[in-house]
Amino acid sequence: MSLRWLKGLKYTNILDKVVATELCSKCGTCIVACKVNSRDCLDYAGKPLREESRCIDCGICLHSCARADILMEKLGFISREAVEGVGEVRAAYAVRTTREDVRRVCQDGGFVTTLLLWAYENGMIDAALLSGVGEQPQLAEPRLAKTAEEILSSAGTRYTYSPNILSLLDEIPKLAPYSSGKIAFVGVPCQIHSLKKAQRNNIKPFERIKISIGLFCSESFDYVGLMKQKIEGEMKIPLEQIAKTNIKGKFFIYLKDGRQHEIPLKDVKSYVRKACEFCDDFTAVDADVSAGGVGLDGWSAVLIRSKLGEEAIEGMLADKVIEAKPLQEFKSAYELMLKLSKNKRSKAAKNIDEISLTLTI
Numbered sequence: 001m002s003l004r005w006l007k008g009l010k011y012t013n014i015l016d017k018v019v020a021t022e023l024c025s026k027c028g029t030c031i032v033a034c035k036v037n038s039r040d041c042l043d044y045a046g047k048p049l050r051e052e053s054r055c056i057d058c059g060i061c062l063h064s065c066a067r068a069d070i071l072m073e074k075l076g077f078i079s080r081e082a083v084e085g086v087g088e089v090r091a092a093y094a095v096r097t098t099r100e101d102v103r104r105v106c107q108d109g110g111f112v113t114t115l116l117l118w119a120y121e122n123g124m125i126d127a128a129l130l131s132g133v134g135e136q137p138q139l140a141e142p143r144l145a146k147t148a149e150e151i152l153s154s155a156g157t158r159y160t161y162s163p164n165i166l167s168l169l170d171e172i173p174k175l176a177p178y179s180s181g182k183i184a185f186v187g188v189p190c191q192i193h194s195l196k197k198a199q200r201n202n203i204k205p206f207e208r209i210k211i212s213i214g215l216f217c218s219e220s221f222d223y224v225g226l227m228k229q230k231i232e233g234e235m236k237i238p239l240e241q242i243a244k245t246n247i248k249g250k251f252f253i254y255l256k257d258g259r260q261h262e263i264p265l266k267d268v269k270s271y272v273r274k275a276c277e278f279c280d281d282f283t284a285v286d287a288d289v290s291a292g293g294v295g296l297d298g299w300s301a302v303l304i305r306s307k308l309g310e311e312a313i314e315g316m317l318a319d320k321v322i323e324a325k326p327l328q329e330f331k332s333a334y335e336l337m338l339k340l341s342k343n344k345r346s347k348a349a350k351n352i353d354e355i356s357l358t359l360t361i
């Protein structure tokens with residue numbers, strides 16, 4: 001992207017606008033990219049904390065923010081490349097793990113955790129940026145997993161937002177011995193977009209991420225709204241008793257004692273984060289590999305998009321850590337994936353169109 005048009009303007013005005021319009025997905029990439037104490041520029045809740053004395057208006061935040069592209073396209077400064085269907089795909093599979101330890105804890109077919117463990121055990125990666133749960137039950141938290149145990153204990157989906165890239169901030173100094181850049185990244189589409197933009201713009205330290213694994217995503221939820229108000233407050237379900245949640249047409253809550261609750265999706269819609277309304281990507285089109293559940297039972301739908309992703313799946317099949325079938329054999333999941341991608345794109349286009357914008361510099 002040429003920034004000639006910005007001559008004389010402040011890049012930070014654009015970032016402020018991304019936050020003000022609620023386009024900001026709060027992925028945290030700009031914070032990791034910033035070289036002048038980023039935490040004081042824009043916190044991951046999207047709140048500008050900029051101190052003029054610190055911010056040097058270098059534009060690095062803009063170069064690592066995919067949501068800024070939406071804004072700049074709307075302003076007529078750039079045009080974004082249109083993505084058709086589910087993006088570029090080399091192969092599409094339904095995959096399930098053969099590892100019992102993964103099967104016990106994974107969300108769908110366990111593809112993501114099996115891939116991470118296989119890559120870790122074969123020396124392809126030293127660590128994985130993903131999401132775990134800390135002291136607060138059901139609160140997704142960014143984590144840099146540096147052992148197989150940490151990868152395994154992070155399996156499963158938390159539907160609240162987790163800016164996984166932020167772990168790089170605190171962990172990079174500790175990673176010095178592994179400075180070869182062998183890190184895997186797991187994230188939802190908005191996170192993959194900004195990561196790839198930052199990598200394309202050669203911004204450090206994102207070159208350390210060797211493989212990106214995108215999770216299919218319709219939306220993610222506000223923790224306080226969904227977990228604290230709805231589930232704990234209204235439904236009187238103590239969060240520490242939840243073993244797993246899953247969305248398959250409804251929002252399912254599985255408790256540790258075997259009981260199960262379900263919430264119609266229309267009753268959780270009000271807790272969807274505003275930024276998700278502007279997301280036009282269901283399958284993480286920029287990732288090396290993407291995975292989702294799309295109504296499958298015990299299988300992950302997997303899209304292989306890069307040579308690296310292809311090599312990984314071939315290696316995993318050769319080592320028999322997964323079994324795979326052509327995704328097209330699972331007709332309803334395949335069609336659902338196409339339908340959800342199409343719907344998300346058209347909804348986002350409408351919502352972006354409705355953003356009212358005046359750029360005052």
Ligand SMILES: Cc1cc2nc3c(=O)[nH]c(=O)nc-3n(C[C@H](O)[C@H](O)[C@H](O)COP(=O)(O)OP(=O)(O)OC[C@H]3O[C@@H](n4cnc5c(N)ncnc54)[C@H](O)[C@@H]3O)c2cc1C
Pocket residue numbers: 105106107108109110111112113114130131132140154155156157158159160161162164186187188215216217218219220221247291292293294295300301
């Ligand atoms: C917010 C969200 C919404 C989703 N919506 C859909 C959907 O609409 N349709 C669909 O088909 N699939 C959706 N998925 C993907 C799905 O839930 C599974 O992650 C996917 O099918 C892979 O399953 P698996 O068994 O291979 O993953 P596992 O082996 O269980 O691994 C899951 C990985 O996801 C990471 N993770 C968990 N929670 C988060 C989070 N909040 N943010 C980032 N990373 C996380 C974990 O650290 C782990 O590495 C969603 C995922 C998330 C996080």
